[in-house]
Amino acid sequence: MKRRDxxxxxxAVMLSAASYGRILGANDRLGIALVGSGRRGRWVLHKMLAxxxxxxxxxxxxxxxxxxxxxxxxxxxKIKKSYDLDEVLEDKNIDAVVLATPDHLHQSYAAxxxxxxxxxxxxxxxxxxxxxxxxxxxxxxxxxVVCQTGTQQRSGELYQRVKxxxxxxxxxxxxxxxxxxxxxxxxxxxRAITPRSKPKNFExxxxxxxxxxxxxxxxxxxxxRNYKEYGTGILSDLLTHWGDVAQWMMDDxxxxxxxxxxxxxxxxxxxxNPDTVNSIIRYKxxxxxxxxxxxxxxxxxxxxxxxxxxxxxxxxFRAGYIYTPHNGEPETVTTTESLDTAHVNNFFDAxxxxxxxxxxxxxxxxxxxxxxxxxxxxxxxxxxKFNEDHSKIxxx
Numbered sequence: 001m002k003r004r005d006x007x008x009x010x011x012a013v014m015l016s017a018a019s020y021g022r023i024l025g026a027n028d029r030l031g032i033a034l035v036g037s038g039r040r041g042r043w044v045l046h047k048m049l050a051x052x053x054x055x056x057x058x059x060x061x062x063x064x065x066x067x068x069x070x071x072x073x074x075x076x077x078k079i080k081k082s083y084d085l086d087e088v089l090e091d092k093n094i095d096a097v098v099l100a101t102p103d104h105l106h107q108s109y110a111a112x113x114x115x116x117x118x119x120x121x122x123x124x125x126x127x128x129x130x131x132x133x134x135x136x137x138x139x140x141x142x143x144x145v146v147c148q149t150g151t152q153q154r155s156g157e158l159y160q161r162v163k164x165x166x167x168x169x170x171x172x173x174x175x176x177x178x179x180x181x182x183x184x185x186x187x188x189x190x191r192a193i194t195p196r197s198k199p200k201n202f203e204x205x206x207x208x209x210x211x212x213x214x215x216x217x218x219x220x221x222x223x224x225r226n227y228k229e230y231g232t233g234i235l236s237d238l239l240t241h242w243g244d245v246a247q248w249m250m251d252d253x254x255x256x257x258x259x260x261x262x263x264x265x266x267x268x269x270x271x272x273n274p275d276t277v278n279s280i281i282r283y284k285x286x287x288x289x290x291x292x293x294x295x296x297x298x299x300x301x302x303x304x305x306x307x308x309x310x311x312x313x314x315x316x317f318r319a320g321y322i323y324t325p326h327n328g329e330p331e332t333v334t335t336t337e338s339l340d341t342a343h344v345n346n347f348f349d350a351x352x353x354x355x356x357x358x359x360x361x362x363x364x365x366x367x368x369x370x371x372x373x374x375x376x377x378x379x380x381x382x383x384x385k386f387n388e389d390h391s392k393i394x395x396x
Contacts, residue, residue, distance in 0.1 A: 028352060031093045033058040033118075034100065035085060035109065037070040039188070040123060041100030044150075046074055047340040048098070053348050060088045063221075064201030083203050085109060089116035096146075096351065099123060102224045103231040105209045107132040114143040119351050121344070124150040125236040126364040130372040130393055133365045140361040146350045148357045149364025151244045152343035158335045159245070162321060166307075166314055167249045172325070173309030176250060180290045180306045181242035184298035189226065189233065190267055190275065193219040219270065226271035228379070233273030234293045235260075235375045236368065242305050243281075244367035245316065246289050249307065253366040254284035257385040257396060258373035266296055279374040289370065 032054045034045045038061075048054050058080040059067045067081045082088050088097070089112065096119035099109055107127050113120050120140075126149050127133050140147045153159045166172050196218045198204060204216045211229045214220075224230040225237065247253040262277030276294040283289060304317035312325035320334035349355040359367075373393060376384045382395040 028053075030054045030095045030119075030348060030351060031057045031091075033060060033088050033091070033094045033097045034070070035060045035088065035097055035113075036099060036101035036105075036123075037061040037067050038100065041098060042070045042073060044098050044100060044121070044123070044340065044344065045070070047338070048344050049074060049076075051341065051345060051348065053345075055093075057093050058082055058088050058091060060085055062203040062207045063199065065199060083206065085112060089113065089118060095119060096121065096347075102207070103128040103236065104211050104229065107136050108210055110136060110147075111139045114139045114145060114147070117143065117145055119146045119347075121148050121347050122150060122361075122364065124364060125232070125240045125368045125371060126150075126361070127368060127372075128231065128236075130369075130376075131391075133368075134391075137361055137365060146347065146357060147361050148343070148347040148350065149359045149361060149367070150343075151241060151359045151363060151367045152339040153241065153245050154248070154358035154363060155342035155346045156335075156337060156339045157342065158320065158333070158337060159248075159316075162314075162316060163249055166323070167251070172312065172323070173307055173314055174311030176287055176307050176309045178288055178290065178308040179246045179250065180292070180308070181239070181246065181304070182292045182300045182306075183238045183242060183303040184292075184294045184296065184300065186234070186295040187297075189223070189295040191223075192269070193223050195219065223271070226269075226273050228272045231273070232371060232375045234275075234295060235273070235277060235279070235378065236371045238293055239279065239291050239371045239374055240367050242291065243289065243370040244363070245305050246307075247366060247370070249305075249316075250283070250285060250287060252283050252285035252287070253369065255289070255370045255373055256282045256284055257383055258282070258370065258377045259383045260374045260378040262378060274378065277374070277378065279370075279377065281370045281373060291370075291374065 034041050037059045056076055056079050060082045061067045071079055097113045098121045100123045101109060103125055110122055198216045207221055220227055225233050258279055258281040260277055260279040262274040264274055265276050267275045279291040281289040302317040304315045307314045315322045322332050324330045346358050350357045373384055376393045380395055384393050385396050387394050
């Protein structure tokens with residue numbers, strides 16, 4: 001087996017993340033607000049701070065303790081804390097907002113951020129409900145700001161080269177017939193939640209947002225991905241990433257229909273979203289995309305997207321790929337590139353240098369399309385498709 005390492009960057013000079021900041025100069029730092037300071041928001045802000053291109057101005061969340069935790073873990077000495085999004089958006093020191101709230105708040109919060117003329121880094125999935133896509137796209141197009149969506153593979157140089165080398169004119173895989181994605185073992189989504197009384201510095205009604213107004217329930221906040229009112233769990237958190245990669249490589253963002261089976265097989269803890277699923281999505285270009293996932297400790301050699309073609313197969317994962325031709329020697333390529341760092345730098349370059357974003361709103365909406373189909377198929381128990389004008393999902 002041949003093995004080679006993949007080097008990020010081309011040419012004689014390669015810039016580190018910190019080098020970008022030095023070239024731009026301190027006066028060109030972007031003022032950033034983090035809206036939703038939980039685990040994912042904290043991670044994205046950490047990656048942004050490491051580029052040396054931003055000032056973290058404000059955090060906004062429904063829980064004061066969450067904001068303090070983020071401040072402490074990231075070692076930020078000076079940052080404002082707020083429970084009020086409007087207060088954040090009135091601050092002229094803020095150039096851009098990282099929106100990392102639970103999914104059910106994405107569309108309404110994004111619209112307010114865009115209307116305030118703040119650049120937007122919108123975590124995936126960009127919408128919880130399929131029908132939210134059209135008004136969100138209009139809000140972005142009506143604004144004069146940059147919107148980057150959170151499918152960070154789009155900024156990975158390895159992924160970009162794979163797209164060119166395997167799915168361009170070379171046809172190294174021949175005709176691709178099946179695409180299979182696997183990704184399991186999520187301890188955070190299977191942890192036991194201990195009930196607790198409502199904290200004094202916690203805004204329950206703000207957390208509920210546009211969802212049904214119900215009495216306080218700590219589990220619904222602390223494990224919101226488990227409940228379909230606030231997120232779609234593994235059918236959006238994970239299918240969105242691998243579905244986007246599959247559609248990008250295949251040049252086909254036109255899923256026709258989907259079936260999904262699964263359930264709450266192991267975690268009888270009051271959640272509504274499944275802990276285990278299998279989905280099959282059929283595409284206009286003549287290929288099937290299969291997604292297999294469980295929050296349970298199922299170990300795969302790689303969490304990957306596997307492309308089966310008539311001339312070979314390609315297993316693509318976060319740290320590289322394995323190419324196995326039908327005739328010839330397998331080839332393994334590895335990379336240490338940080339996809340999150342590449343993605344936030346692309347966002348900053350779009351704002352400060354006018355470069356195109358790798359994951360604009362159109363890509364974000366395409367990425368969530370197979371997830372919406374798969375989730376609808378799960379909840380209806382039927383094969384589903386888009387209606388004629390693609391305005392809604394209907395049973396077949």
